[in-house]
Amino acid sequence: MLDKLDLIVITALALAVAYYYSKDFIFGSDGSSNAGFVADGGEEERDLLVKLEQNKKNSVVFYGSQTGTAEDYAHKLARELHSKFGLNVLIADLADYDFDNLKDLDLNCLMFFMVATYGEGEPTDNAVEFFNWLDNEADQVTNLKFTVFGLGNSTYEFYNAMGAKLNDKLELLGAERFAPYGQGDDGLGTMDEDFLSWKEECFDSLKSNVNLEEHELEYEPSFQLIDQPSLTSSDESVSNGEPNLTYVSCTSPITRGPFDHLHPYIARVSQSKEMFDSPSRSCVHAEFDLSPSNLKYSTGDHLAIWPSNSNENVGKFIHCFGLEEKRGLVFKLKTLDSTVQLPFPTPITYEAVIRHHLEISGPISRQALKSIAPFAPNEAAKTTSMRLGSDKLEFAENIHDKKLNLADALLHISEGEPWKSVPFVFLIELIASLQPRYYSISSSSLSEKSVIHVTAVVEAEIRGEHKVTGVATNLLKDIEVSQNGSPDVRFATYDLDGPKGKFKEFRLPVHVRRSTFKLPSNPSTPIILVGPGTGVAPMRAFIRERVALLKNSDTIKLGKSILFYGCRRKDEDFLYREEWPEYARVLGDSFEMDVAFSRESSQKVYVQDKILSRAKEVNLLLESGAFIYVCGDASKMARDVQTTIVKIISDERSISPEKAGDLVRSLKVQNRYQEDVW
Numbered sequence: 001m002l003d004k005l006d007l008i009v010i011t012a013l014a015l016a017v018a019y020y021y022s023k024d025f026i027f028g029s030d031g032s033s034n035a036g037f038v039a040d041g042g043e044e045e046r047d048l049l050v051k052l053e054q055n056k057k058n059s060v061v062f063y064g065s066q067t068g069t070a071e072d073y074a075h076k077l078a079r080e081l082h083s084k085f086g087l088n089v090l091i092a093d094l095a096d097y098d099f100d101n102l103k104d105l106d107l108n109c110l111m112f113f114m115v116a117t118y119g120e121g122e123p124t125d126n127a128v129e130f131f132n133w134l135d136n137e138a139d140q141v142t143n144l145k146f147t148v149f150g151l152g153n154s155t156y157e158f159y160n161a162m163g164a165k166l167n168d169k170l171e172l173l174g175a176e177r178f179a180p181y182g183q184g185d186d187g188l189g190t191m192d193e194d195f196l197s198w199k200e201e202c203f204d205s206l207k208s209n210v211n212l213e214e215h216e217l218e219y220e221p222s223f224q225l226i227d228q229p230s231l232t233s234s235d236e237s238v239s240n241g242e243p244n245l246t247y248v249s250c251t252s253p254i255t256r257g258p259f260d261h262l263h264p265y266i267a268r269v270s271q272s273k274e275m276f277d278s279p280s281r282s283c284v285h286a287e288f289d290l291s292p293s294n295l296k297y298s299t300g301d302h303l304a305i306w307p308s309n310s311n312e313n314v315g316k317f318i319h320c321f322g323l324e325e326k327r328g329l330v331f332k333l334k335t336l337d338s339t340v341q342l343p344f345p346t347p348i349t350y351e352a353v354i355r356h357h358l359e360i361s362g363p364i365s366r367q368a369l370k371s372i373a374p375f376a377p378n379e380a381a382k383t384t385s386m387r388l389g390s391d392k393l394e395f396a397e398n399i400h401d402k403k404l405n406l407a408d409a410l411l412h413i414s415e416g417e418p419w420k421s422v423p424f425v426f427l428i429e430l431i432a433s434l435q436p437r438y439y440s441i442s443s444s445s446l447s448e449k450s451v452i453h454v455t456a457v458v459e460a461e462i463r464g465e466h467k468v469t470g471v472a473t474n475l476l477k478d479i480e481v482s483q484n485g486s487p488d489v490r491f492a493t494y495d496l497d498g499p500k501g502k503f504k505e506f507r508l509p510v511h512v513r514r515s516t517f518k519l520p521s522n523p524s525t526p527i528i529l530v531g532p533g534t535g536v537a538p539m540r541a542f543i544r545e546r547v548a549l550l551k552n553s554d555t556i557k558l559g560k561s562i563l564f565y566g567c568r569r570k571d572e573d574f575l576y577r578e579e580w581p582e583y584a585r586v587l588g589d590s591f592e593m594d595v596a597f598s599r600e601s602s603q604k605v606y607v608q609d610k611i612l613s614r615a616k617e618v619n620l621l622l623e624s625g626a627f628i629y630v631c632g633d634a635s636k637m638a639r640d641v642q643t644t645i646v647k648i649i650s651d652e653r654s655i656s657p658e659k660a661g662d663l664v665r666s667l668k669v670q671n672r673y674q675e676d677v678w
């Protein structure tokens with residue numbers, strides 16, 4: 001006879017076995033979620049040659065993408081390569097393939113790489129393995145025909161480092177570049193135009209170097225849209241904008257991960273607060289409760305928030321394309337190319353796609369305007385959109401500089417007449433997928449184990465009648481106002497209940513992105529923190545970490561922490577002003593804060609001025625092994641701070657600026673000078 005204990009053990013074992021086998025079903029055997037909407041089903045093929053052969057493809061557009069731009073360009077390029085040159089193109093995530101047999105690739109296969117550089121000259125998360133392979137294992141690939149377009153930001157020191165590296169390395173390995181290397185600059189805001197110029201050169205090279213013939217571009221959909229009149233939005237199988245398939249089918253909250261960029265955790269915003277005291281500017285502090293889940297973070301990580309579009313922008317989009325009657329209807333997508341994944345789970349409602357899956361609010365490209373022109377509601381609108389789509393200067397003046405999104409631009413061109421004949425499937429392919437927004441976590445995992453704080457400045461601009469609003473930050477502001485009943489200074493409102501009420505009680509899908517922005521492992525190491533504006537977010541986390549360390553141990557010896565912070569005015573936008581005195585009280589002499597108020601005196605004072613005014617001390621701290629951390633605006637502040645540190649080292653140590661610059665670069669290599677800038 002089995003006694004009670006045996007039964008418990010057997011039941012536990014049975015449950016463990018069941019869990020072990022079911023977890024591969026739920027999360028995939030690599031621990032990733034089953035969130036990608038793979039059209040062909042089954043195990044994904046990692047052998048590139050087999051994949052090309054099986055799907056009769058003769059070219060590949062690879063992408064290394066962090067925020068979705070490189071991926072979006074890869075899709076656009078692939079579509080044109082197919083319709084203009086008849087190429088059968090595989091669009092490939094660099095993370096999805098092994099590259100060991102690249103040297104056996106067919107000589108006629110063309111490779112296009114769309115590769116972004118992230119942070120301090122690093123590869124994007126999905127390209128890390130590929131660059132490791134390139135650095136350490138790649139053999140000669142003389143059979144490879146390739147071209148590269150790099151996506152970067154010239155305000156960063158290592159501008160387009162990954163694109164350039166890939167280009168050089170492939171040439172070194174004997175590959176043949178059939179079209180010029182190109183690069184786009186987000187820093188100058190010319191990414192789209194740079195991509196278009198490179199694409200034209202690339203197409204010329206396809207004609208002259210590869211002898212391909214160019215045909216008139218004809219729209220060929222990659223998906224078939226099938227309306228589902230028998231389904232309604234409340235049916236269990238129908239997506240209302242859930243982040244992935246798992247969430248569509250579940251009826252109770254999912255609290256067990258792994259949670260990642262494919263499978264977010266739907267976290268409750270347990271508290272939120274307005275941080276600025278200003279009639280025109282806003283900054284939201286929001287706290288995400290992780291406690292019911294197994295989601296973890298460590299101090300210095302980033303939180304990715306998966307936003308939805310505002311009611312105002314959804315409404316305008318629906319009006320622009322005459323979708324009023326369709327908004328609640330359900331359709332299914334079928335992929336017409338087995339290698340192209342569905343961009344979201346279906347069956348789904350029209351409105352859910354617009355609200356949760358398409359980047360409808362941002363700026364539009366000249367190319368998008370040109371490609372939508374054939375569907376214009378009248379000849380005049382068609383002529384105008386063709387002209388604007390072809391004329392760089394006119395487009396800049398009438399569309400780009402006015403900060404119009406797609407619906408704004410089209411209604412402006414057609415003088416208010418809706419564009420009813422644009423196929424919805426065309427819009428799905430034209431518009432980039434709505435991407436998560438990243439925030440530097442402002443809490444410490446030591447003091448707040450199961451809560452993540454973020455500090456987000458609300459992005460909004462009023463231009464007469466026209467409001468230009470950031471997607472995620474205005475969503476956070478809507479939550480803050482709705483949660484606290486604060487004065488209503490919202491620029492946009494949202495469906496806070498989310499798909500089938502799954503975001504009720506102020507919930508949002510989030511995942512944690514591991515970062516390399518980390519405190520020194522030895523707490524006695526001095527740290528110099530530079531974080532003006534919301535750049536203070538991770539600095540607050542670091543200081544809270546040191547406070548928690550001190551509270552947890554009587555014997556710990558903390559190194560000095562100096563925080564250089566900057567804002568406009570003490571009584572307007574001084575973030576966490578009530579907290580700093582308490583940190584100073586607990587940390588005593590080991591903490592000091594130096595604040596630059598840029599608008600309180602006739603001469604503007606910035607963090608770099610404050611750093612320079614303490615040159616001797618900063619240099620001594622660096623000589624004693626201090627780490628420097630810089631967070632915030634990448635375009636100017638980070639560069640100015642670095643110039644200041646170089647000047648201090650050069651002056652204080654009486655060495656040339658070039659030598660001081662080399663020293664700072666070596667500090668970066670040793671991770672003693674870390675930047676978290678955006």
Ligand code: FAD
Pocket residue numbers: 302307361362363364403404405437438439440441455456457458459460461468469470471472473474534535537677678
């Ligand atoms: P988006 O919708 O992404 O819009 C971006 C900008 O474009 C906005 O200024 C918006 O007003 C403007 N815009 C909108 N529509 C148009 C149009 N049609 N034409 C032209 N312009 C338009 N931010 C913080 O506040 N705090 C942080 O701690 C923080 N940490 C970050 C950490 C990392 C690693 C990164 C990469 C970024 C970080 N950011 C942080 C920036 C943040 O991710 C977002 O970019 C920012 O909050 C804006 O998001 P949004 O969705 O509101 O704006």
